Amino acid sequence: MFEIFGFIIPLIVILVIVGIFLSFVPLGLWISAVSAGVRVNIFSLVGMRLRRVRADKIIRPLIKAQKAGMNVNANQLESHLLSGGRVDNVVDALIAAHRANLDLSFERAAAIDLAGRNVFEAVKMSVTPKIIETPWISAVAIDGIEVKVIAKVTVRANLSRLVGGAGEETIIARVGEGIVTTVGSSQSHKSVLENPDLISRTVLSKGLDNGTAFEILSIDIADVDIGRNIGAHLQIQQAEADKQIAQAKAEERRATAIAKEQEMRAEVEHMKAKVVEAEAEVPRAMAEALRSGNLGVMDYYRMQNVQADTAMKNNVGNTDLSKVFHKEQCIETKDN
Numbered sequence: 001m002f003e004i005f006g007f008i009i010p011l012i013v014i015l016v017i018v019g020i021f022l023s024f025v026p027l028g029l030w031i032s033a034v035s036a037g038v039r040v041n042i043f044s045l046v047g048m049r050l051r052r053v054r055a056d057k058i059i060r061p062l063i064k065a066q067k068a069g070m071n072v073n074a075n076q077l078e079s080h081l082l083s084g085g086r087v088d089n090v091v092d093a094l095i096a097a098h099r100a101n102l103d104l105s106f107e108r109a110a111a112i113d114l115a116g117r118n119v120f121e122a123v124k125m126s127v128t129p130k131i132i133e134t135p136w137i138s139a140v141a142i143d144g145i146e147v148k149v150i151a152k153v154t155v156r157a158n159l160s161r162l163v164g165g166a167g168e169e170t171i172i173a174r175v176g177e178g179i180v181t182t183v184g185s186s187q188s189h190k191s192v193l194e195n196p197d198l199i200s201r202t203v204l205s206k207g208l209d210n211g212t213a214f215e216i217l218s219i220d221i222a223d224v225d226i227g228r229n230i231g232a233h234l235q236i237q238q239a240e241a242d243k244q245i246a247q248a249k250a251e252e253r254r255a256t257a258i259a260k261e262q263e264m265r266a267e268v269e270h271m272k273a274k275v276v277e278a279e280a281e282v283p284r285a286m287a288e289a290l291r292s293g294n295l296g297v298m299d300y301y302r303m304q305n306v307q308a309d310t311a312m313k314n315n316v317g318n319t320d321l322s323k324v325f326h327k328e329q330c331i332e333t334k335d336n
Contacts, residue, residue: 038063044074053078061091068095072106085113093119097159100127104159112162117213125157129217132168136225137176139183144231147183147192149199150223151175155214165213175219178203189226196221 033040040059048055058077065072072091081087090109097104102123112119132153140146153175158165182202186192192199200219209216289295 061087065091080110089120093123096123115163122157129156137179139180140230141186141189143188145189146227146230148225152220152222154217158215162213174208
């Protein structure tokens, strides 16, 4: 009985120790690495486990890199993974660059990856150039005609400038600026339509890829179209503005004339009031003259007769003689 317990207890202890060891060491991954010819210390795998690093994200890319003949070690990959990088993407980029005979070190590839760029896509773009198509770019020639252009820019990634270099948006903006400048300096839109390659040659000579992550290989004009007559449109707007200004000035003069007319009418009414006031003083002055003896009664009557004669003559002068003659003819007709 004691012999059985003496055999079982050590066996249980050994099984517990092996279980604890296997929980810390991915034995299957270690066997895969050894069978692939990659030397990995088993205690390094234990250290990755303690540092909370997934060993498969290090060992599998390491196997792939060494099988491709890349000089990369596990410490470099683990350091890049702990920095927040994409280890598998970096290893794929190194293998692609090595196959394409491109000069790309692990440090540069890791820096590009940590900068937020897809280093594997950048390597593929270095091997196979990419075509960037601009949207419709509108420019106006000197004759006032709008010209719309679509350009296709063939670029190749520049691995040495991927860190800190500008992206595709900058390339599109610079190409658009070059197109606007070239078309805007043309005397006629017809010259642009006849020689669209003039735009690509002029834009390409400006060195638009300076400070960017790309190298511009060519700029090809894909489409050219005619837009609005901007010059005529601006002239119409200017004429409309001049018309509105003239109308405003005329309205100002009319308002001034109306105000002046109102002032003159007020002045006339004021003068009429003065006349009425002066006429009201006449009877008072005559009464005072009669009272003081400066005007006699006979003089007053003669003055009344003169005023009556004057009023009668005014009435006769204002009468329409044709109406009087017509009235007399009507009377004679009735009498007959």
